[in-house]
Amino acid sequence: MIKANNLSKSYNGNRIFSGIEFNVEKSRILGVVGNNGSGKTTLLKIVAGIINSDTGSINFKEKIKLDFLGHENMLYQNFSISENINFFSEISGFKICPELQDEIEKALGLQNILGKKISDLSYGQRKKASMLRLLISDPDLLILDEPFSNLDSDSTDSFISILKTLRESGKSIIISSNRKDIVGSVSDNLLNMDDYNE
Amino acid sequence: MNSNSDSIIRDIKTLFFLLKKDLKLEFRSLSTILITIVFTALIVVLFNIAFPFGVAQKNEIISIIIWVVFLFSSLIVSSGMIELDTKDNSLELILMYGIKSEIYFLSKVLSVFTILSIVQLTIFSLFYVLFQLNFQNSVIILVAILTNIGISSITVILGILSVRNNLNQNILSILVIPFTLPYLLGAVEVTNQLTESGNINYILNSLYAIVAFDLIFLISGALLIGVYFKLEK
Numbered sequence: 001m002i003k004a005n006n007l008s009k010s011y012n013g014n015r016i017f018s019g020i021e022f023n024v025e026k027s028r029i030l031g032v033v034g035n036n037g038s039g040k041t042t043l044l045k046i047v048a049g050i051i052n053s054d055t056g057s058i059n060f061k062e063k064i065k066l067d068f069l070g071h072e073n074m075l076y077q078n079f080s081i082s083e084n085i086n087f088f089s090e091i092s093g094f095k096i097c098p099e100l101q102d103e104i105e106k107a108l109g110l111q112n113i114l115g116k117k118i119s120d121l122s123y124g125q126r127k128k129a130s131m132l133r134l135l136i137s138d139p140d141l142l143i144l145d146e147p148f149s150n151l152d153s154d155s156t157d158s159f160i161s162i163l164k165t166l167r168e169s170g171k172s173i174i175i176s177s178n179r180k181d182i183v184g185s186v187s188d189n190l191l192n193m194d195d196y197n198e
Numbered sequence: 199m200n201s202n203s204d205s206i207i208r209d210i211k212t213l214f215f216l217l218k219k220d221l222k223l224e225f226r227s228l229s230t231i232l233i234t235i236v237f238t239a240l241i242v243v244l245f246n247i248a249f250p251f252g253v254a255q256k257n258e259i260i261s262i263i264i265w266v267v268f269l270f271s272s273l274i275v276s277s278g279m280i281e282l283d284t285k286d287n288s289l290e291l292i293l294m295y296g297i298k299s300e301i302y303f304l305s306k307v308l309s310v311f312t313i314l315s316i317v318q319l320t321i322f323s324l325f326y327v328l329f330q331l332n333f334q335n336s337v338i339i340l341v342a343i344l345t346n347i348g349i350s351s352i353t354v355i356l357g358i359l360s361v362r363n364n365l366n367q368n369i370l371s372i373l374v375i376p377f378t379l380p381y382l383l384g385a386v387e388v389t390n391q392l393t394e395s396g397n398i399n400y401i402l403n404s405l406y407a408i409v410a411f412d413l414i415f416l417i418s419g420a421l422l423i424g425v426y427f428k429l430e431k
Binding site: 045048049050051052068070071072073074075076077078079083087088090091092093 | 212215216219282285297431
């Protein structure tokens with residue numbers, strides 16, 4: 001589905017990583033692990049097309065739809081969950097499938113707080129709201145940057161079970177975290193960024 | 199329908215969605231509008247107190263005050279509008295979804311223009327009450343609209359560059375002056391003529407200059423922001 005060759009990136013003359021290569025096939029999860037500052041977020045943003053790499057390339061075997069869940073929740077704090085979802089569906093052009101939306105809202109436990117403003121939600125709820133925004137767009141490849149950070153164990157478990165369901169339904173996922181134990185338990189392959197730092 | 203017209207319709211819709219989002223967020227919090235109105239009203243009132251009535255060239259001085267105040271108001275509004283997207287990094291999503299940088303720029307100019315026009319309506323009435331200026335000539339509305347377009351464009355360009363680079367907001371007020379000085383001189387001249395004589399024959403050349411500057415700011419802004427977002431990648 002996606003193949004990365006010889007990716008490298010520097011900031012202000014400092015090489016963050018170099019020589020990264022990986023494949024992600026359909027229905028597979030690639031875990032990206034590494035210490036803070038090892039370039040996990042940068043790599044995921046390169047895959048998402050938000051930033052460019054200095055060298056190398058990313059080749060998609062077919063035309064796929066991808067979406068990105070960042071470190072920050074990337075939602076408008078003064079909008080409710082529903083308003084955020086509507087706005088991003090409007091500008092990205094994806095059509096919301098009501099059945100899929102119901103299913104994901106139930107899975108994430110958000111049905112009763114869809115009208116609440118993001119600023120009024122707890123950290124975990126905001127994370128779930130971001131996940132809802134991402135899942136409703138029904139991407140083929142999900143790029144998740146640190147989705148488990150600051151989540152309690154129940155929320156982490158429910159996220160892991162959602163990821164497994166998504167994999168079974170044919171989605172490919174790239175997920176980053178500095179918690180190797182959690183990412184390792186759900187990933188088919190692991191990419192350790194510490195091996196590519198200079 | 200061919201792909202070109204499809205693309206244009208899609209761009210217009212996107213522009214509308216981005217503008218609707220900005221205005222909805224702003225009218226919900228009213229933070230930028232209120233701060234700007236308080237800031238401009240305070241300056242106008244202070245000038246009214248400090249300004250001796252009957253002074254020669256009163257209209258000229260007030261015309262200068264009007265546009266300098268609106269220029270700095272536009273800086274506040276631009277920063278507020280751009281921060282809506284940069285605060286939680288939703289701008290990255292907007293760009294990832296393939297929204298053209300030109301469309302993003304135009305949507306911001308329209309948002310700033312709309313908010314600034316609301317501020318202007320409030321403040322013009324204050325000018326009318328405090329300085330007894332004659333705004334009865336309806337051409338002043340055209341001048342305000344045209345000048346707002348230019349001011350909004352230039353402050354959005356500088357706002358995006360400074361917010362994305364974490365530059366100190368104060369630097370905006372320094373950068374904006376050399377860019378807008380020739381433009382503002384035209385607006386001041388036109389406003390002065392309209393409030394003094396109301397004769398539009400004297401102001402046609404200045405009006406054309408304002409329109410020319412508007413086009414330059416809009417086109418160069420759209421191109422510059424496109425290049426900037428590409429380089430930033």
